[in-house]
Amino acid sequence: MNLENIPLSEKTKKNLQQSGYNQLTDIQLKTIPLVLEGKDLIAQSQTGTGKTAAFLIPILEKLEAGSKPQALILVPTRELALQVSREARKLSASQLRILEVYGGVAIFRQLRALRQGVDVVIGTPGRLIDHLQGGNLPTNNLKFVVLDEQARREMVLDKFKRKQITLLVASDVAARGLDVKDISYVINYDFPQNPEYYIHRTGRTGRAGASGKAISFLSSRKEKSQLMEIARDRKFKVENFANPR
Numbered sequence: 001m002n003l004e005n006i007p008l009s010e011k012t013k014k015n016l017q018q019s020g021y022n023q024l025t026d027i028q029l030k031t032i033p034l035v036l037e038g039k040d041l042i043a044q045s046q047t048g049t050g051k052t053a054a055f056l057i058p059i060l061e062k063l064e065a066g067s068k069p070q071a072l073i074l075v076p077t078r079e080l081a082l083q084v085s086r087e088a089r090k091l092s093a094s095q096l097r098i099l100e101v102y103g104g105v106a107i108f109r110q111l112r113a114l115r116q117g118v119d120v121v122i123g124t125p126g127r128l129i130d131h132l133q134g135g136n137l138p139t140n141n142l143k144f145v146v147l148d149e150q151a152r153r154e155m156v157l158d159k160f161k162r163k164q165i166t167l168l169v170a171s172d173v174a175a176r177g178l179d180v181k182d183i184s185y186v187i188n189y190d191f192p193q194n195p196e197y198y199i200h201r202t203g204r205t206g207r208a209g210a211s212g213k214a215i216s217f218l219s220s221r222k223e224k225s226q227l228m229e230i231a232r233d234r235k236f237k238v239e240n241f242a243n244p245r
């Protein structure tokens with residue numbers, strides 16, 4: 001038992017033990033006190049270490065049954081929405097109404113549930129946007145928003161690695177550390193802010209000694225000279241250069 005020093009109510013602790021959560025995992029021990037204090041945070045840990053409960057336990061502890069959504073949890077897939085809502089029902093020590101919303105099923109039941117009042121909404125982006133745009137999902141009572149982004153990211157990357165996706169549109173977050181074999185091109189839509197980022201981004205192609213290609217869209221003479229300077233420093237070739245107007 002390592003729940004003693006965690007500032008959760010007795011009701012929650014009892015429920016955790018009844019659910020077989022006798023020991024909190026490291027990520028849970030670290031995040032729960034911070035979320036209870038109302039801190040914003042980004043958490044990262046290995047798969048299967050209990051990240052879902054790490055955000056659910058403190059959020060559920062803080063909520064009381066009401067009528068408008070108080071927590072919104074964005075997940076990448078329908079399967080995850082179901083998985084997270086199952087976990088939320090298990091971990092909720094009070095009578096909170098938990099609703100999963102995802103596409104591919106009739107919207108009617110989701111609408112009815114939203115009209116009757118829910119406390120926690122767990123959903124996938126497309127259907128959530130439908131509900132938000134339709135004015136069915138009031139946001140003025142939200143206290144918590146969770147983005148289960150890593151599971152998105154990881155999943156998309158996995159598909160990219162297995163070549164099920166052939167084009168990946170990414171921010172600079174993907175500029176470092178992404179190790180995928182055989183990336184044919186890196187396309188710089190916006191020219192990187194500094195030379196270091198150019199190197200990080202384009203380093204995704206031509207891994208492990210192989211050569212790679214990058215295409216950059218340049219929108220000023222300044223960007224052109226930045227590119228030429230990097231090319232000079234790093235000794236790479238610039239081909240098919242069209243002058244920006």
Ligand SMILES: Nc1ncnc2c1ncn2[C@@H]1O[C@H](COP(=O)(O)OP(=O)(O)OP(=O)(O)O)[C@@H](O)[C@H]1O
Pocket residue numbers: 020021022023024025028045046047048049050051052053087151
């Ligand atoms: N403290 C705990 N005690 C016992 N079981 C736990 C505890 N925390 C989580 N679990 C269980 O461990 C399993 C894995 O948890 P979870 O799916 O949240 O991992 P994760 O870190 O989100 O993994 P992934 O990165 O794959 O999404 C779940 O079945 C969950 O119910």
